[in-house]
Amino acid sequence: MEAVVMHEAAAAAAPLQQQQANGGSAPATVSTNKTLSHLPKREPVEVKFQDLAYTVSLGFRKGQKEIIRVNGRFCPSQLIAIMGPSGAGKSTLLDILSGYRISGVTGDVMVNGRPRNLDRFRRMSCYIQQDDRLHSLLTVQENMWLAAELKLSRAVPKSEHQAIIDEILNTLGLLDHRATRTGRLSGGQKKRLSIALELINNPLLMFLDEPTTGLDSSSTSQCVNLLKLLAMQGRTIVCTIHQPSASLFDQFDHVYILARGKCLYQGATKQLVPYLSAVGVPCPRYHNPADFVIELACGEHGEDRIDTLVAGTDNGKSQRWFENQSEVVAERRKSEARRLSVELLPNMTELAEINTSMQAVSFGKQIAVLLTRGYIKIKRDQTMTHMRLFVNIIVGVLLGILFWQSGDEGSRVLDNWNLLFTILIHHMMTTMMLTVLTFPTEMQILRKEHFNRWYSLKSYYMSINILELPVSIVCCTTFTVIVYLMSAQPLEWVRFAVFLGISILVVLVAQTVGLLVGALFSVVNGTFLAPTLSVPMMMFAGFGVSLRDMPGYLKWGTYVSYLRFGLEGYVGSIYGRNRTTLGCADQPGKEFNYCHYKYPTKFLKEIAMDGEQYVTDLIVLGVILLVLRLAVYPLLRWKLFAMR
Numbered sequence: 074m075e076a077v078v079m080h081e082a083a084a085a086a087a088p089l090q091q092q093q094a095n096g097g098s099a100p101a102t103v104s105t106n107k108t109l110s111h112l113p114k115r116e117p118v119e120v121k122f123q124d125l126a127y128t129v130s131l132g133f134r135k136g137q138k139e140i141i142r143v144n145g146r147f148c149p150s151q152l153i154a155i156m157g158p159s160g161a162g163k164s165t166l167l168d169i170l171s172g173y174r175i176s177g178v179t180g181d182v183m184v185n186g187r188p189r190n191l192d193r194f195r196r197m198s199c200y201i202q203q204d205d206r207l208h209s210l211l212t213v214q215e216n217m218w219l220a221a222e223l224k225l226s227r228a229v230p231k232s233e234h235q236a237i238i239d240e241i242l243n244t245l246g247l248l249d250h251r252a253t254r255t256g257r258l259s260g261g262q263k264k265r266l267s268i269a270l271e272l273i274n275n276p277l278l279m280f281l282d283e284p285t286t287g288l289d290s291s292s293t294s295q296c297v298n299l300l301k302l303l304a305m306q307g308r309t310i311v312c313t314i315h316q317p318s319a320s321l322f323d324q325f326d327h328v329y330i331l332a333r334g335k336c337l338y339q340g341a342t343k344q345l346v347p348y349l350s351a352v353g354v355p356c357p358r359y360h361n362p363a364d365f366v367i368e369l370a371c372g373e374h375g376e377d378r379i380d381t382l383v384a385g386t387d388n389g390k391s392q393r394w395f396e397n398q399s400e401v402v403a404e405r406r407k408s409e410a411r412r413l414s415v416e417l418l419p420n421m422t423e424l425a426e427i428n429t430s431m432q433a434v435s436f437g438k439q440i441a442v443l444l445t446r447g448y449i450k451i452k453r454d455q456t457m458t459h460m461r462l463f464v465n466i467i468v469g470v471l472l473g474i475l476f477w478q479s480g481d482e483g484s485r486v487l488d489n490w491n492l493l494f495t496i497l498i499h500h501m502m503t504t505m506m507l508t509v510l511t512f513p514t515e516m517q518i519l520r521k522e523h524f525n526r527w528y529s530l531k532s533y534y535m536s537i538n539i540l541e542l543p544v545s546i547v548c549c550t551t552f553t554v555i556v557y558l559m560s561a562q563p564l565e566w567v568r569f570a571v572f573l574g575i576s577i578l579v580v581l582v583a584q585t586v587g588l589l590v591g592a593l594f595s596v597v598n599g600t601f602l603a604p605t606l607s608v609p610m611m612m613f614a615g616f617g618v619s620l621r622d623m624p625g626y627l628k629w630g631t632y633v634s635y636l637r638f639g640l641e642g643y644v645g646s647i648y649g650r651n652r653t654t655l656g657c658a659d660q661p662g663k664e665f666n667y668c669h670y671k672y673p674t675k676f677l678k679e680i681a682m683d684g685e686q687y688v689t690d691l692i693v694l695g696v697i698l699l700v701l702r703l704a705v706y707p708l709l710r711w712k713l714f715a716m717r
């Protein structure tokens with residue numbers, strides 16, 4: 074299949090090579106089975122940047138470091154390669170030009186001759202980062218369908234969605250893999266799917282960070298051929314690339330070469346060799362110019378050569394080595410539009426003004442689609458759902474066996490007290506750690522999709538809040554029923570309802586803490602921080618040291634520990650509500666049966682808890698949950714923007 078796709082892709086690009094061989098005079102014809110009929114209708118975009126610099130702070134009193142300072146111009150409807158050695162600043166330049174990086178950036182970016190309006194710019198562009206941030210549990214078709222639902226506005230009838238998806242999948246050689254789960258795709262297929270997802274809303278400008286890294290030579294050429302095809306249809310495609318082969322290098326219309334944050338060359342690919350000769354560093358015969366220029370950029374031919382080259386192109390200001398292809402490009406696009414009977418719109422800005430919202434679909438629609446996506450993921454997720462339910466059942470049964478019938482027995486009140494605390498810790502740790510471990514991965518996907526305007530953060534956050542509820546409630550209820558019955562807690566509906574209510578609230582609070590830690594920290598830091606921060610919560614719960622014996626200066630801790638309200642609520646539901654006496658079984662071998670906690674009030678007095686506080690505990694836990702959930706949203710928002 075791969076070979077077939079490659080063959081087709083090569084066939085698609087072949088007419089273009091032919092056209093280039095003919096001096097770029099004839100408009101390119103693209104093979105019909107390998108093209109996208111929904112061309113971008115707006116004018117292709119030109120991006121120009123002047124004195125664009127990015128500076129980072131090196132830390133307190135360590136000063137600042139300028140990572141790049143460059144000029145340049147990316148012509149419309151071209152495939153542009155940003156090349157350079159590792160650390161030259163390629164990704165940084167792409168981050169800045171795509172609008173992903175905004176802090177620490179100075180200089181001007183012009184779009185079609187006007188200063189860039191970032192919101193408008195984002196509506197016409199997309200950024201595909203190096204790592205494939207895809208939903209591994211969804212199939213290719215599901216990923217595409219959900220992307221279409223989110224990215225195609227109401228102006229595109231629903232009946233056309235599948236046709237658009239099919240066409241894109243066909244063009245990208247993914248049609249035969251539509252039923253495959255994304256996690257099982259090869260590296261090259263994942264890359265193509267990342268591109269396919271962004272192609273749905275037909276961006277005019279595409280930025281791709283190292284789309285060929287990790288691919289074999291056949292997948293690399295497929296990928297570049299595809300990008301070439303997209304550029305031919307009127308999209309401006311900018312991508313970073315590491316040392317391409319000579320034939321692959323030829324596929325690019327324009328190259329932009331960086332070394333140490335400066336521009337060594339920008340212009341037509343074919344003009345690179347003449348340029349090198351003109352500045353006195355000719356490319357040896359039979360040498361791949363791409364390899365040679367990278368050697369120069371690495372300083373292998375002398376450090377002074379880098380300065381010579383930067384001066385030769387005036388750090389990207391010079392446009393001497395451009396090939397004026399604007400007429401060829403315009404004609405190429407128009408003929409493509411005629412062939413496919415697509416009506417091109419004359420003015421890009423007009424259209425940009427019509428749609429002022431960042432997302433294509435309404436808030437309600439975004440939530441509905443995100444809920445559908447979440448539902449599919451939950452159904453298939455082995456860790457978050459299946460294993461979580463399994464663990465709750467197993468731990469519930471084990472605790473039930475260990476604390477068998479302890480809830481109804483006056484001589485085993487301390488055992489039962491231990492059980493209540495253990496239940497609390499179980500609820501806290503399982504949900505919190507699961508979220509801490511899984512949310513950072515979600516965050517990566519959120520960052521990509523949110524930046525590419527699939528949905529707003531508000532709808533995302535709302536959807537994860539709704540989605541988590543049923544799973545948490547089912548797991549928590551299953552666990553509670555098992556433990557409650559096996560440990561013989563009082564069989565009264567109200568007591569059980571309070572006990573379950575407290576358990577669910579503790580689970581949801583712990584999950585929110587996990588969300589908070591997972592959103593702010595990496596998996597490694599979060600795994601350390603979350604349990605560590607939970608220790609004071611346990612300390613202030615009133616378990617080891619009773620609430621009465623807590624030193625006055627630490628009393629505040631008991632008001633911030635949600636575990637305290639959990640434990641107090643549990644105790645209230647089991648021993649409060651005027652529970653009169655507990656059972657006191659005969660103790661074998663003992664003449665006189667001493668049952669210390671026959672009267673629950675005695676126990677309540679010793680642990681300094683008022684058994685009637687459970688309603689307050691439920692309310693306080695509810696308030697803590699609400700406050701934390703509300704706090705996560707701005708933090709998440711801050712985190713999304715702080716990264717930029």
Ligand SMILES: Nc1ncnc2c1ncn2[C@@H]1O[C@H](COP(=O)(O)OP(=O)(O)OP(=O)(O)O)[C@@H](O)[C@H]1O
Nearest residue numbers: 129130138140157158159160161162163164165166
């Ligand atoms: N916050 C920072 N502090 C210090 N240096 C930084 C910071 N961010 C980036 N850099 C430096 O900026 C340079 C450019 O980084 P960038 O990731 O853009 O390089 P690149 O050309 O994409 O490299 P590669 O091909 O290896 O991905 C690197 O030397 C990097 O160490």
